[in-house]
Amino acid sequence: MLHLKAVHHIAIICSDYNVSKRFYTEILGFSILNEHYRAERQSYKLDLALNGQYLIELFSFPSPPKRPSRPEALGLRHLAFAVLNLDEAVTFLNSQNVVTEPIRTDEHTLRRFTFFSDPDGLPLELYEAEGRGVEA
Secondary structure, eight states, X not given: OOOOOOXXXXXXXXXXXXXXXHIIIIISOOEEEEEEEEGGGTEEEEXXXXXXXXXXXXXXXXXXXXXXXXXXXXXXXXXXXXXXXXXXXXXXXXXXXXXXXXXXXXXXXXOEEEEXXXXXXXXXXXXXXXXXXXXX
């Protein structure tokens, strides 16, 4: 058996580096660990952390191919982030002109969640975790 310890990072390729960098840092609240421009590849690599944990590598490449990214497309379905107060999180995202879907409730856990997209349409989810009366 393979003994995995944790998810090390998630790699995301974006179409507009500055727009995505702002979205992930200023709106979602990730902090920058490292930022490198790789001239030979005409590519940025941005290492992002959430609450001190390295989590996302954000890349830019010239003319990356498009890929379907709605939650029901084949492949990675979405990235989900835990929040303590979904209503506050949705209000904040909407104040930043980020459109969120209507809040739904998971029929198995009774936790509330919603979907939204990053600047390239990558599906992201906010999932209400501890603190709202139902344990995870």
